[in-house]
Amino acid sequence: MSKDHKPAGPSQRMLRVGELVRHALAAIFARGEVEDDALTGSVITVPEVRMTPDLKIANAYVMPLGGQHAEEIVAALNRNRKFIRGRVAPQINMKYAPEIRFFVDDTFDEASRIDALLRSDRVQRDLRDDEEDGDQQ
Template structure:
């Protein structure tokens, strides 16, 4: 494996392992395995898990349904990282289980921000000017 591979993005293996970890986390959250007051009644989705190149770290991006108390839920999950790692390990069938770190998934927020920018008056005016141009 060359050093250039890191610049090209994640490997097929890291994508596959990330997907295995994502499914294991989603199943664990659906069962309610992690007990914490901050998680009580929360429906948590796991849109993405990004693995480090050495597969020792899994960055799990989560979002509670409705986006309510996301930071509080992430903090609670990070408090229970060792428990989560122990539950994920047997499901992914690897020699070493990755350390799991939780983060708030902000892709929906970012997409909304970009959408709002594209709909802004200034961008619409620029687009209308481009429509009037002839080549």
Template sequence: MKKDHKPAGPSQRMLRVGELVRHALATLFARGDIEDEALAGAVITVPEVRMTPDLKIANAYVMPLGGTHADEIVAALNRHRKFIRGRVAPQIDLKFAPEIRFFVDETFEEAGRIDALLRSDRVRRDLDDDSDDTTED
């Protein structure tokens, strides 16, 4: 029998393993075990880790506190990803440790753009016009 639909999102296992990897990365970054000039003194948050369906690749989205030098920090993390993988592997207890790839987390920036748009005069004017239409009878 052929499946007619694909799952809408990640499986529970993908989410669970992604969260394990995220937690292990956050712990590693908090300890400051990675020696690289670009990472010196950087406080790095890991808002999300997305796993591929086969659990072989972990796409980790990171953002330094304040958002400064994000590209340099992601480049440094990608340079040290084999070392990071070796530190994360024992903490996640999988048969195979996933390859970890680092990306800049763009969600904070996107949220800022949406917030700025909602505060714009044009949107505010449209919202004010809508409130005039909903007067009581």
């Protein structure tokens, strides 16, 4: 293997710090520390936080319970990100707290779309055709 080969995924350190930030964000949201009208009454989940290799930026993927008003909630979190960063900093025990950017987590939508495709009549018909072809050989 050559020296300039880069690993395919995030490093262990990136994953560990991302998980620390994720837990800190979840705790802050659970306690309702962020005061913004758009967040009132919202239960926000944080399925994933991806760190940049230099650990300076945390991309936090969030989704309100039920998925309603996701864009408005992400906008409110981004408006309050300096405050949130100040709350996260003491919880993660790092020299510098990362800048936090919030995004709507669309993995649930994507999984639902793939599931619907797999259940479609066309795919089911193709699967049946493949099974029948296998039986004839």
